[in-house]
Amino acid sequence: MTTARRGNPAGDTVLLGVAGLAGLLLIIELMPRLGLVDERFLPPASRIMAALAEEAASGAFWTALSDTLVAWALGLAIAVAAGVLAGLVIGSVPALRALTASTVEFLRPIPSVALIPLAVLLYGTDLGSTLLLVCYAAFWQVLVQVLYGVADVDPVAFETARSFRFSAWARIRHVLWPTALPYVFTGVRLAASVALVLAITAELVIGSPGLGKEIAVAQASEAVPTMYALIVVTGVLGVLINLLARTGERRLLAWHQSVRGEVSA
Amino acid sequence: MRRLLAGLTAAVLAGSLTACGSSGDSGSEGGVDQVKVGVIPIIDVAPIYLGQSKGFFKNRNIELTLEAGQGGAAIVPGVSNNQFQFGFSNLTSLMIAQSKDIPIKAIAAGVASTGEAGKDFGAVVVKGDSAIKTAKDLTGKKISVNTLKNIGDTVTRESVRKAGGDPASLNFVEMGFPAMPAALAEGQVDAAWVVEPQLSAIKAAGGREVASTYVDAAPNLTVAAYFTSQKLLADDPDLVKRFTEAIHESLTYADAHPDEVRAILGTYTKIDEKLRAAVVLPKWPTQINEASVQTIADLGAKDGIFTKAPDLEKLLP
Numbered sequence: 001m002t003t004a005r006r007g008n009p010a011g012d013t014v015l016l017g018v019a020g021l022a023g024l025l026l027i028i029e030l031m032p033r034l035g036l037v038d039e040r041f042l043p044p045a046s047r048i049m050a051a052l053a054e055e056a057a058s059g060a061f062w063t064a065l066s067d068t069l070v071a072w073a074l075g076l077a078i079a080v081a082a083g084v085l086a087g088l089v090i091g092s093v094p095a096l097r098a099l100t101a102s103t104v105e106f107l108r109p110i111p112s113v114a115l116i117p118l119a120v121l122l123y124g125t126d127l128g129s130t131l132l133l134v135c136y137a138a139f140w141q142v143l144v145q146v147l148y149g150v151a152d153v154d155p156v157a158f159e160t161a162r163s164f165r166f167s168a169w170a171r172i173r174h175v176l177w178p179t180a181l182p183y184v185f186t187g188v189r190l191a192a193s194v195a196l197v198l199a200i201t202a203e204l205v206i207g208s209p210g211l212g213k214e215i216a217v218a219q220a221s222e223a224v225p226t227m228y229a230l231i232v233v234t235g236v237l238g239v240l241i242n243l244l245a246r247t248g249e250r251r252l253l254a255w256h257q258s259v260r261g262e263v264s265a
Numbered sequence: 266m267r268r269l270l271a272g273l274t275a276a277v278l279a280g281s282l283t284a285c286g287s288s289g290d291s292g293s294e295g296g297v298d299q300v301k302v303g304v305i306p307i308i309d310v311a312p313i314y315l316g317q318s319k320g321f322f323k324n325r326n327i328e329l330t331l332e333a334g335q336g337g338a339a340i341v342p343g344v345s346n347n348q349f350q351f352g353f354s355n356l357t358s359l360m361i362a363q364s365k366d367i368p369i370k371a372i373a374a375g376v377a378s379t380g381e382a383g384k385d386f387g388a389v390v391v392k393g394d395s396a397i398k399t400a401k402d403l404t405g406k407k408i409s410v411n412t413l414k415n416i417g418d419t420v421t422r423e424s425v426r427k428a429g430g431d432p433a434s435l436n437f438v439e440m441g442f443p444a445m446p447a448a449l450a451e452g453q454v455d456a457a458w459v460v461e462p463q464l465s466a467i468k469a470a471g472g473r474e475v476a477s478t479y480v481d482a483a484p485n486l487t488v489a490a491y492f493t494s495q496k497l498l499a500d501d502p503d504l505v506k507r508f509t510e511a512i513h514e515s516l517t518y519a520d521a522h523p524d525e526v527r528a529i530l531g532t533y534t535k536i537d538e539k540l541r542a543a544v545v546l547p548k549w550p551t552q553i554n555e556a557s558v559q560t561i562a563d564l565g566a567k568d569g570i571f572t573k574a575p576d577l578e579k580l581l582p
Contacts, residue, residue, distance in 0.1 A: 040470060041447045120339045124348035125303075125332045207333060214535075217306045217333070219443040222466045223535035 043225045051225035052232060061214070065233070068199055068210035071127055072241075075134025076195045080188055083139050087146025092176065097147070108144070112137040112198050116205055130202040130210065137198045138191035142184070149183030150176060182256055189245040196241055200234050211237075297326050298504050302491075303340035303349035306333040306534055308386070308461050309376040309489060310353050311526045312549050314533050316515025325507040333533060344494050345369060351508060355489040356558055357416040357565055360575035368495035371581050372505060373512040375489035377548040378479035385477045386547040387460040387488075389421055392449055393471035397456060400428035400476040406455035407436045409445050414570045416488065416561065417458045420478035423564055427481050446470065461544040462536050469543065482564065483557035490553055509582075516549040553581055 025045045032039035043051075055061040090096050112133045119129040153176055161175045203212025211234055218227040300322075304310040313331065316322060322329045332349060340352040341362045353375050362369055379385045389408065391397045397406065403425050410417030422432035440448060445457040446467050458478065459467060468474065479486045491512055498505050519526050527541045536544070555577070562575055 038447070038450060040450075040466075121342060121346065124343050125339060206339065213333075217533075218535045219441075220306060221535040221537075222443070222446075222462045222540060223537060226535050 041224065043228065047225045048228045048232065051223075052229035055226060055229055055233075064209065064211050064214045067127075068203065068212070068237070071130040071134060071199045071203075071208075071210060072192075072195050074127075075131050075199065076138055076188075076192055078131070079135045079138035079191055079195065080142050082135070083142025083187065083191070084146055084184060087143045088150060088172065088176065088180070090143075091147045091150025091180075092172070104140075104143070108140040110136075113201060113205070116202070119202070120206055125207045125209075127208060129206050130199055130208045133202045134195045134198045138195045141191040141194055142187035145183045145187030145190070146180055149180030152183070153179045178256075182253060185249045185253060189242075189249060192241050192245045193238065196234075196238055297328050298501075298507075299328050299330070300350045300504070300508065301330045301332055301348065303332050303343045303352040305340075305353065308530060308534070308536075308544060309547060311529055311546075312515040312519035313353070313491075313512065315519050315522075315525060315529045316511060318529065318532075319515070319518065321511045321514045321518070322508075325511050327504070327507060327511060331533075341367065341369065344492065347494065347497070350497055350504075351491055351493050353489060353491055355416050356487060356561060357419060357570065359490060359492060359580060360558075360562055360565065360577075361415075361571060363580040364571045364573050364575040369492050369580070370495055370498050371490040371492045371553060372498075372509045373491045373582070374487050374516065374550055374553045375491050377488060377550050377554065378486040379545065379548050380480060380485045382477040382480045383474060384545055385479050386464065386545045387420075387458070387477075387479050388464055388474045389424065389456050389458050389476040389478055390449065390464065390467050390472045390474050391456045392452075393473055395455070395473070397475055400424040400481070401430040403435060403456055403475065404430040405434045405436070407438060409438050409440045409448055409454040409457045411439070411442050411458075413437055413439045414568075417478075419561060419564045419568055419570065420482040420486075421458050421476070422568060424476035424478045424481040428476070446472075461546075462534075462540050465540060465543045465545065483554075483560040485548070485550075485554050486557040486561070487550075487554045488547070513551040516551050520549040555581060 028042070028048070029045040031037050032042055032044045090100055115133060115136060116129075119132045123129040123132065158171065158175055161171050166174065199210065200212040200215075202208055203210035204216050205212075207213050207216065211230055215227055215230045215234075218224075218230060302313065304313060310331075310333075313329075317329050317331065332343075340349065340354050341358065343349040344352040345362075345367050351372070355375075356371075359369065359371060378387070389400070389403065397403060403421075408418075408421060410421065418435070418437045421437075422435060425435060426432045438454060440454075442459055442463045445454075445459050445463055448454050449457045449467060449472065450470070456475065457463075457467070464474075479488060491509075493505055493508075523546055526546060527544075530536055530541050531538070558577060558581065562571075562577060565571055566574055
């Protein structure tokens with residue numbers, strides 16, 4: 001976790017982070033100016049920023065940005081819902097877990113991008129293609145975490161609930177779910193980043209609408225500063241999504257010892 | 266809070282399901298045909314964008330959606346399984362598809378060479394200080410093409426053959442057009458087969474053209490075509506006829522109005538204004554030059570691009 005700890009106030013961390021970013025920008029500004037790289041292929045940061053301002057003034061950019069965000073959010077929501085549901089069901093039935101273990105281990109490592117030909121066949125260059133890749137990649141992240149979470153349930157607590165004649169639903173609701181929740185959040189956080197990577201990749205390679213496609217068009221148009229500007233936007237998106245996921249995790253799990261413990265440590 | 270989250274998730278899910286359900290197929294509504302065309306976001310397809318903005322398609326009751334997917338690889342499968350009703354592709358790719366019995370039919374010319382050596386939209390270029398002066402000097406050199414076993418290597422071999430070099434000795438490597446200026450500048454390749462806008466960009470940076478490959482291959486070569494599936498042609502010949510007429514009108518208009526072509530490039534590509542003014546525009550005749558297609562087919566066969574000879578009777582209109 002990147003949270004501030006005692007003796008290292010939050011202000012310092014933020015300051016250092018900003019300084020690091022400024023340093024990176026300075027290096028990108030200087031490398032082409034000093035002739036270390038050809039500025040036709042890596043323009044200085046100031047020109048990238050100018051191209052970014054130009055993009056931000058165009059409607060097409062905002063449409064592309066919202067297309068990417070919609071694909072990301074939809075894909076993530078579907079993957080999380082399916083992953084949690086499948087994880088709880090598979091995890092709580094030992095026979096099912098044994099039955100699916102090898103299949104999951106076989107399907108999970110298949111890189112989503114290998115499914116591009118299938119996505120194109122099924123959905124062409126529509127949103128569906130992006131969603132297929134995003135869901136596939138994000139689903140396993142969630143599923144595997146939920147499976148770990150379910151396996152982590154204290155058997156004594158579970159047996160106690162059983163002897164108190166909790167219904168199956170109440171056992172899931174009061175024993176299984178609270179134990180699995182931190183794992184679910186870890187899964188969601190991982191899936192959120194993976195989903196963004198896959199959304200951009202799909203748009204870039206397939207040409208489904210979004211920022212990735214705009215990057216491809218800029219590249220094909222010899223608009224090098226614009227291409228870098230759009231790449232910067234995807235980077236910023238990644239940072240924001242990660243921040244959002246971490247903040248959400250801390251807020252929603254404030255009651256849980258995995259979060260509580262860290263703060264009081 | 267958790268209940269709220271669950272509710273939100275459910276709402277998003279429900280929304281996504283209806284969204285998936287409603288993105289229906291194209292079809293005619295109120296006499297207007299919804300048509301999706303698979304194109305590549307490059308200069309070659311400027312006429313269809315221009316024709317769309319001029320209303321040439323709307324006049325014929327066609328509501329056009331242009332799907333500018335990256336690269337042409339998705340277009341032929343897209344047309345043959347009816348995700349796109351029409352598509353744009355270079356003729357070598359169409360001939361390869363035809364020789365594999367994919368039921369497609371070219372309906373109109375897409376783009377053609379200018380026919381003028383040194384003033385065409387595709388060429389083999391080298392660095393300004395390269396020792397390669399003519400196509401003959403390319404013998405044994407490393408040349409980048411955007412797709413191996415396609416039109417790029419076919420026409421480059423022909424340029425070398427005509428100049429008296431050894432076409433079999435060429436060492437082709439595959440890379441995207443956008444990567445070629447850097448690869449050439451860094452010396453990763455000795456020469457690059459490029460098209461606009463990379464061609465102008467390389468020349469502006471001091472690159473030198475050594476072969477106008479399309480011009481060498483055949484006089485007034487038709488490079489690409491618009492095509493449809495045999496199924497659509499059989500099911501809705503009227504739509505195909507109207508679309509073909511609209512394409513012809515667009516091609517003729519684009520050929521006569523280069524300034525408007527340069528302006529429309531700014532809407533679907535990101536080519537900057539300076540480069541837009543500099544690029545060499547191709548020719549946009551309405552008729553496919555069949556003799557030139559036959560030449561490309563013969564050259565391709567010689568190079569072993571086809572597993573079996575394409576049937577031009579079946580492919581061309």
